[in-house]
Amino acid sequence: MRTVYVNGEFLPETEAKISIFDRSFLFADGVYEVTSVLDGKLIDFMGHMKRLERSLKELKFDFKPDIDQLLEAHRELVKLNDITEGLIYLQVSRGSAGDRDFAISKTTPPTIVMFTQSKSLINSPLAERGQKIMTFPDIRWRRSDIKTVQLLYASLLKTDVAAQGKDDAWMVLDGYITEGSSNNAYIVTKDGTIVTRELSTDILHGITRASVLKCAEELQLKVEERHFTVEEAQNAAEAFSTSASAFVCPVVEIDDKPIGDGVPGPVAKRLREIYIDANRKMAL
Secondary structure, three states: OOEEEEOOEEEEHHHOOOOOOOHHHHHOOEEEEEEEEEOOEEOOHHHHHHHHHHHHHHOOOOOOOOHHHHHHHHHHHHHHOOOOEEEEEEEEEOOOOOOOOOOOOOOOOOEEEEEEEEOOOOOOHHHHHOEEEEEEEOOOOOOOOOOEOOOHHHHHHHHHHHHOOOOEEEEEEOOEEEEEOOOEEEEEOOOOOEEEOOOOOOOOOOHHHHHHHHHHHHOOOOEEEOOOEHHHHHOOOEEEEEEOOOEEEEEEEEOOEEOOOOOOOHHHHHHHHHHHHHHHHHOO
16 A cells, blocks of 8 residues: 655555545646656656746745655655655645635645656556557647646547557647647657757646757757647657656657658657666756
8 A cells, every 4th residue: 555645744545635625626726746766766856846836836826835845755755655666746736725616715725745656667668669649639728838737638638549549649739739648749850850849838848858858969969849740740750759757758650650660760769768867867
């Protein structure tokens, strides 16, 4: 049985409770972060905390997290649950004012919840064979840069693609790919240029995205941050996605059309290796 964290306490998961009036439950009024664990250490932790602070600020939370306390809590959960490889989920909601009310109380303390998930991150069959992607309209609210718990559309997309024997969904807005259901999207052109959509309110400002682009720069690979279409992606030499839980994951098919040779490409595979190696060295 896992030990989880709720508002400063470490509890058996069967004893963890939050109010039925919590605003995350009633209004999806909360934000979250997922930090990977490799070799019992935290990957890109400070990047995730910086984004957490930004999300809270954008949603006008009257709360500033204590990053040192959150770091110690993350480490304690790793220790208590004996996690060597996996994830830690952190959620901060606007809490419970004791009843359902659209109006936001300025005096209600937040609800902070964390739990671990054991998962093999390095040895990934999906990364080995590559993802098969389907595209869908991007009908999310237009503040996709804030990492909120409003994940119903992403959940529906993942369920839909799985039922059709595919692996994930990439979303399209005004004819251009924005991002994946839970990841940032990339292509590699035939001249070796890595292309990913520029940062805006249309996509999540991925922590892994930032690290991978830095790795690409160190490898002296050309990077363009711009819009790209489904057709351009289908005709690219390679495609891949990035996320905290999957690192760099190649894409081999988009809407039933093979990408390149239909197998994971060398650029994606090399970036995955470099990212894992670099972040292992910097883990907390």
